[in-house]
Amino acid sequence: MTLSDMMNIGLMQGFAGLSLFAVLLLMGLGLAIIFGQMGVINMAHGEFMTIGAYSIYLAARVTESLAPAFMPYYFPIAIGLAFVFAFIVGWIVEWVLIRHLYKRPLDTLLATWGVSLGLQQLFRTFIGPKEVSPTLPEWLMGSWTPHEGLDIPINGLFVLALTALVTGGVLVALHKSRWGLRVRATVANRTMANATGIDTTKTDRLTFAIGCGIAGMAGAAFTTIGSTGPTSGSLYIVDAFLVVTFGGAASLLGTVVSAFGIAQTQSISEFFMTGSMAKVLTLSLIVLILMMRPQGLFAVKVRR
Amino acid sequence: MSRDSDLSLDALALRRRRLLQGAAALPVMGLSGLSFGQSQFPTAKVNTTKLAVTDTEVTVGQLHSSSGTMAISETGSIQAEQLAIDQINAMGGILGRKIKVIKEDGASDWPTFAEKSKKLLVNDHCAAVFGCWTSASRKAVLPVFEKENGLLYYPTFYEGLEQSKNVIYTGQEATQQIIWGLDWGAKEKKAKTFFLVGSDYIWPRTSMKIARKHIENFQKGSVKGEEYYPLGHTNFNSLINKIKVAKPDCIFAAVVGGSNVAFYKQLKAAGITGDKQFLLTLAVTEDEMTGVGGENFAGFYSSMKYFQSLDNPNNKKFVEAFKGKYGKDAVIGDVTQAGYLGPWLWKAAVEKAGSFDVDKVVAGSPGIELKTAPEGYVKLDANHHLWSKARIGQGQLDGTFKVVAESSELIKPDPFPKGYQ
Numbered sequence: 001m002t003l004s005d006m007m008n009i010g011l012m013q014g015f016a017g018l019s020l021f022a023v024l025l026l027m028g029l030g031l032a033i034i035f036g037q038m039g040v041i042n043m044a045h046g047e048f049m050t051i052g053a054y055s056i057y058l059a060a061r062v063t064e065s066l067a068p069a070f071m072p073y074y075f076p077i078a079i080g081l082a083f084v085f086a087f088i089v090g091w092i093v094e095w096v097l098i099r100h101l102y103k104r105p106l107d108t109l110l111a112t113w114g115v116s117l118g119l120q121q122l123f124r125t126f127i128g129p130k131e132v133s134p135t136l137p138e139w140l141m142g143s144w145t146p147h148e149g150l151d152i153p154i155n156g157l158f159v160l161a162l163t164a165l166v167t168g169g170v171l172v173a174l175h176k177s178r179w180g181l182r183v184r185a186t187v188a189n190r191t192m193a194n195a196t197g198i199d200t201t202k203t204d205r206l207t208f209a210i211g212c213g214i215a216g217m218a219g220a221a222f223t224t225i226g227s228t229g230p231t232s233g234s235l236y237i238v239d240a241f242l243v244v245t246f247g248g249a250a251s252l253l254g255t256v257v258s259a260f261g262i263a264q265t266q267s268i269s270e271f272f273m274t275g276s277m278a279k280v281l282t283l284s285l286i287v288l289i290l291m292m293r294p295q296g297l298f299a300v301k302v303r304r
Numbered sequence: 305m306s307r308d309s310d311l312s313l314d315a316l317a318l319r320r321r322r323l324l325q326g327a328a329a330l331p332v333m334g335l336s337g338l339s340f341g342q343s344q345f346p347t348a349k350v351n352t353t354k355l356a357v358t359d360t361e362v363t364v365g366q367l368h369s370s371s372g373t374m375a376i377s378e379t380g381s382i383q384a385e386q387l388a389i390d391q392i393n394a395m396g397g398i399l400g401r402k403i404k405v406i407k408e409d410g411a412s413d414w415p416t417f418a419e420k421s422k423k424l425l426v427n428d429h430c431a432a433v434f435g436c437w438t439s440a441s442r443k444a445v446l447p448v449f450e451k452e453n454g455l456l457y458y459p460t461f462y463e464g465l466e467q468s469k470n471v472i473y474t475g476q477e478a479t480q481q482i483i484w485g486l487d488w489g490a491k492e493k494k495a496k497t498f499f500l501v502g503s504d505y506i507w508p509r510t511s512m513k514i515a516r517k518h519i520e521n522f523q524k525g526s527v528k529g530e531e532y533y534p535l536g537h538t539n540f541n542s543l544i545n546k547i548k549v550a551k552p553d554c555i556f557a558a559v560v561g562g563s564n565v566a567f568y569k570q571l572k573a574a575g576i577t578g579d580k581q582f583l584l585t586l587a588v589t590e591d592e593m594t595g596v597g598g599e600n601f602a603g604f605y606s607s608m609k610y611f612q613s614l615d616n617p618n619n620k621k622f623v624e625a626f627k628g629k630y631g632k633d634a635v636i637g638d639v640t641q642a643g644y645l646g647p648w649l650w651k652a653a654v655e656k657a658g659s660f661d662v663d664k665v666v667a668g669s670p671g672i673e674l675k676t677a678p679e680g681y682v683k684l685d686a687n688h689h690l691w692s693k694a695r696i697g698q699g700q701l702d703g704t705f706k707v708v709a710e711s712s713e714l715i716k717p718d719p720f721p722k723g724y725q
Binding site: 001005009012013015016019020023124129130131132133135141142143145151153154155156222224225226227229230231232235266267270271274275276278279 | 370373375530531532536537538543544548549561562563566570575591594595596599600
């Protein structure tokens with residue numbers, strides 16, 4: 001192997017780590033908002049991602065049959081749709097179920113788990129038990145080859161860009177917008193926030209729905225990498241919880257750092273050992289660190 | 305499978321057999337000759353072991369995962385077995401008895417499989433059970449079938465190294481899939497170096513062990529890498545980089561289920577496509593293809609005994625019947641076809657034995673042949689596996705497979721190949 005080959009592999013391997021980081025972060029983000037800001041353990045997070053993924057699939061099917069010429073452009077719009085659908089379902093779930101359980105955080109775990117099982121059955125009944133995968137626009141599938149032997153997957157770049165956009169958006173919204181102010185006030189002290197005239201009921205519903213909407217976008221982005229089936233959600237959710245728990249529940253910065261740490265450990269060790277062993281190593285490291293820091297990497301003091 | 309051809313075939317075979325046995329001349333059978341029923345086969349005679357057989361009905365079990373992660377794969381087997389049973393019933397059933405099915409859900413959970421198999425055999429007294437998909441579920445029910453003396457028709461291609469009196473294997477074992485596929489790759493594609501990759505459980509690991517022995521000891525080639533990833537894994541970028549470093553002639557894959565989609569999408573995104581690199585897989589059928597998408601698999605090869613596009617009259621009828629029942633978008637993968645063979649093989653064995661008793665059906669099974677199988681002619685070996693052809697299909701852009709190679713003869717099943725254990 002020549003030196004330039006080694007350079008290429010090094011660059012591609014670095015990019016593999018980055019794109020895994022983007023995927024993990026996108027998965028964990030919606031969960032972190034709901035879990036961190038509201039204390040709700042959303043076991044249905046994976047199913048909201050699945051809703052997003054199915055939105056892309058349906059959009060692709062509709063576009064294919066009604067306006068095939070539009071195929072190269074449908075994807076960005078479909079991502080918007082994925083957000084909207086997941087947002088609406090999240091809104092309804094919060095209104096029907098979650099709002100009655102804020103005083104019993106552990107029960108939200110059971111309730112959302114029930115939601116997740118129900119949604120899985122709905123997917124199976126109305127969309128079918130088989131895994132599906134949308135037809136993606138041609139431009140998204142190839143690789144960018146700056147020079148011979150160096151292939152950077154375009155879907156990886158796309159997910160990376162989307163993650164940067166969404167994470168940036170959430171951070172700005174949380175710290176610069178009125179909604180963000182209300183959320184932070186509610187998290188800090190719900191009773192006092194209520195007393196100052198903040199409608200915490202509305203804030204909670206919006207926060208939950210936004211978290212779900214982001215999960216939908218994550219699922220949408222995921223269709224560029226994997227397939228979608230009724231039980232895909234249970235595959236996503238382990239990684240999502242891992243990222244959030246490791247990062248420290250209430251901290252968005254923690255989520256970013258933990259996604260980066262997990263992705264790089266996994267990606268680098270994968271190159272030097274087998275895939276299964278790399279996973280074992282990554283998980284053991286997480287367990288070790290959590291034993292030393294039970295609250296996660298970044299702990300935020302919250303007054304309830 | 306047409307009603308008429310099968311009717312006459314079975315009627316003829318039965319008449320010949322009765323004559324051979326020197327039995328009293330059958331009543332004139334004619335075309336309605338399949339209503340044998342009780343008079344020729346009284347229940348007390350065809351069932352001496354308390355199976356669930358009445359004068360008009362025989363009960364069988366169907367044990368697959370209709371929920372959980374394996375539902376995606378096993379749905380096809382459930383549908384194909386049901387189709388065969390419906391067709392047999394429409395022809396008048398077996399020995400004049402209609403087949404009644406008790407469906408149980410193994411829920412992709414191996415202890416549940418064991419428990420449900422016990423229920424089907426001990427409580428329901430099923431005369432036969434069609435079921436299981438993964439090797440793990442088969443290994444879980446095997447002791448139950450052996451202890452209760454049940455009869456299982458197992459449809460999946462698998463790693464071999466197993467044979468039981470109580471199981472009829474209708475899928476292919478290693479020599480008919482792995483070894484034939486590797487030999488084809490070495491001969492036609494001049495593959496000398498291989499990179500083995502699979503999901504991390506019993507079937508891929510054992511398959512790759514056999515593949516490695518074959519490559520190193522028999523083909524004098526070399527294995528440049530061997531990797532396993534957890535079930536459901538979706539990030540293969542590091543693996544792809546390793547493959548790029550190793551530069552193998554052949555990527556030999558046994559990645560299963562949903563992971564396949566991620567695997568092929570990422571291979572394509574990393575510039576590894578069918579025109580640049582030779583890839584042969586043991587685990588992509590038409591079923592997986594619906595998720596993977598033709599554009600991601602085009603040009604790669606799959607080693608199977610059956611493809612939906614097989615061009616023969618049997619298969620045409622089978623595909624038509626299957627789509628007629630399950631919709632025009634339904635696809636038929638290798639295992640689905642093998643599932644379809646189960647009820648037909650059982651019917652033939654029961655009629656040969658003139659009894660539903662498991663021991664008699666098992667004794668009558670070797671040598672049973674099916675001329676009407678969608679994959680072509682098959683016959684059952686004494687080792688309870690099928691003689692069948694091996695085939696290589698090349699993935700097409702539209703998601704179908706084009707058969708590019710086929711063994712000239714039926715391959716004798718050999719679940720314990722020498723030098724591979």
